[in-house]
Amino acid sequence: MGKNGSWVAMLVAAAVLVSGCGGREEGKPSGQGAEEKKEPFTMKIWGGGVTTKEFEERFRTMLTQKFPHITIEYIQNGKGTTMPELVASGEIPDIIRFDIPTIRTSYLDLELGYDLSELVQSQKYDTKRFVKVFMDEVIDSGRSRALYGLPIPPYFPQVLYYNKDLFDKFGVAYPQDGMTWDDVYEIAKKMNRTEGGVTYRGFSSNLVNTLRDNPFSLPILDPAADKLADPDKWQQLFANLKRFYDLPNNAVEANNTAESAVFSKGNAAMMPNQHSVYLTIPPEVNWDIVSYPTLSGAPKLAPQRGPAYLGISNTSKHKKEAFEVIVAMLSDEMQLADSKRGIPTTLADKNIEKLLGSADPVYRTKHMSAVNYYEPAPYTQKRKQGLADVPGATQQNLVANTFIAVAQGKTDINTALRELEEKLRTEVEKEKSK
The missing domain is CATH 3.40.190.10 (Periplasmic binding protein-like II)
Structure with a gap:
């Protein structure tokens, strides 16, 4: 097995070991005990312009396996499903994907903003794992220095x-x-x-x-x-x-x-x-x-051009669970898979960064190190x-x-x-x- 394969194997083994010991993986929220009874419910995720096909390929299997009690309903932006239309109909999603140009029109101006800071603190979630530029931008772009979202690939x-x-x-x-x-x-x-x-x-x-x-x-x-x-x-x-x-x-x-x-x-x-x-x-x-x-x-x-962000609507009845879903979507494992597809990571992790495009039939033949030759401006x-x-x-x-x-x-x-x-x-x- 090559170096990259060994590194991935160790990462998976470590994740299994930690979960088996009743602990928690780095970057994941605490309080996910296996003995806790979990009632089934439906969680809505609005993905903006990301197609349903892309969401299914990147996230559906992981979310189904990790959250069997949650039925994920994915909503793609389109006719009848823009955020203003969803708000008007009372069908407000739990998780909203926005980028910096749309943070106001698709989120804050609709009075959906929810500061993730309390959940980050209570769940002891390490936001320093992300590229600092991306975290700074979402805080600067919102209101009152609130943390309205966490950065999701690609940028x-x-x-x-x-x-x-x-x-x-x-x-x-x-x-x-x-x-x-x-x-x-x-x-x-x-x-x-x-x-x-x-x-x-x-x-x-x-x-x-x-x-x-x-x-x-x-x-x-x-x-x-x-x-x-x-x-x-x-x-x-x-x-x-x-x-x-x-x-x-x-x-x-x-x-x-x-x-x-x-x-x-x-x-x-x-x-x-x-x-x-x-x-x-x-x-x-x-x-x-x-x-x-x-x-x-x-x-x-x-x-x-920076990434999009995953935020939670302040109307959601499942904020803690929504945060857990976001954390799972932004985990090392998911960002490693994304990076291998050619999708630049939002993590400050050089090991994941170096594997950019390595599993894609086109990108693996290209000089992909050029993407990260310089740090992001x-x-x-x-x-x-x-x-x-x-x-x-x-x-x-x-x-x-x-x-x-x-x-x-x-x-x-x-x-x-x-x-x-x-x-x-x-x-x-x-x-x-x-």
């Missing part, structure tokens, strides 16, 4: 994708971990060309992700005022990206959807984007990844309490569209950023009038 770290076949075709060395944006630019210049009537682009990008999940962790709307956050840094981000689209044969597409699809068509050499199990690249594209390039003046950390600072906010999707689309106009030569960067600020202020006023 979405940025990496640099590249097409190995194109680099082989043109005899250019592959990108490497630890490169700068200047390094990537020099490579892009070599890979931009037209041969046999086919145009090959040196660079493409998912502009929403690249600009939103930037290396400065820079917000779009200023956290403390109704204006664009730090225009000088946005000027640097725009200028860094624009030079790639100024290269011959590397014109930006008309919108972000089209631009982000270029790499998957096989005629673009590189693409910065998230590592995500939801990103589909056709098997005919022979891709790999390296670490995200670093930018002058920015921290040498991995820009990232700090989360983007949030708007101060009491200030009108603009939905994240609105902000990121405004930024992406503004950049596209710059890349198309329709306006210069400074003018575009001034116009972006005016659009943001207009959106703030709309929110104030609601």
Whole structure:
């Protein structure tokens, strides 16, 4: 048996030994005695955009075995099952999955918030097992520094994708971990060309992700005022990206959807984007990844979009049991299985982190250590309490569209950023009038 197999075997053996001795596993709540009579009941879990199929594959077997007295009813977000609709119908779930952009619309604004702090303390649950950035973000994003949820995989770290076949075709060395944006630019210049009537682009990008999940962790709307956050840094981000689209044969597409699809068509050499199990690249594209390039003046950390969180509704009649279910879903064993599938862990556990993608037929052939080459960057600072906010999707689309106009030569960067600020202020006023 290999090292990884031995480590997993020891982990399983330890879990069996602890349970057999009447103790509890690390990171799990106490008070789950085997002699306690457990009455059957139904627990509802609302999973947001996670499909029923994914939930079944990742969690159903474990939950059925561990909680035989609980019937788990999983609810996927959709027509008739949005959180506002469920609240209106009185069918409020016990467990609610939210992410930072939806913590208010799908949870707090519906007056469902429940602070997990008391359960964490009474159950002696160790929240330090999670990546600190993720814990800090959910506390900062809520109200009154409450702990409304625990981070569930995946999160979405940025990496640099590249097409190995194109680099082989043109005899250019592959990108490497630890490169700068200047390094990537020099490579892009070599890979931009037209041969046999086919145009090959040196660079493409998912502009929403690249600009939103930037290396400065820079917000779009200023956290403390109704204006664009730090225009000088946005000027640097725009200028860094624009030079790639100024290269011959590397014109930006008309919108972000089209631009982000270029790499998957096989005629673009590189693409910065998230590592995500939801990103589909056709098997005919022979891709790999390296670490995200670093930018002058920015921290040498991995820009990232944080995870979702599992919270409990304050209306639940089974809060303690709901917490036990959440703990089971976030256990070492479940996160190890997720990591092997290619789903980045939310745990500060290097052993689990190192096994990323090791059991997946595609990811196990890729340079997956690039995902964790740098530690996760700090989360983007949030708007101060009491200030009108603009939905994240609105902000990121405004930024992406503004950049596209710059890349198309329709306006210069400074003018575009001034116009972006005016659009943001207009959106703030709309929110104030609601």
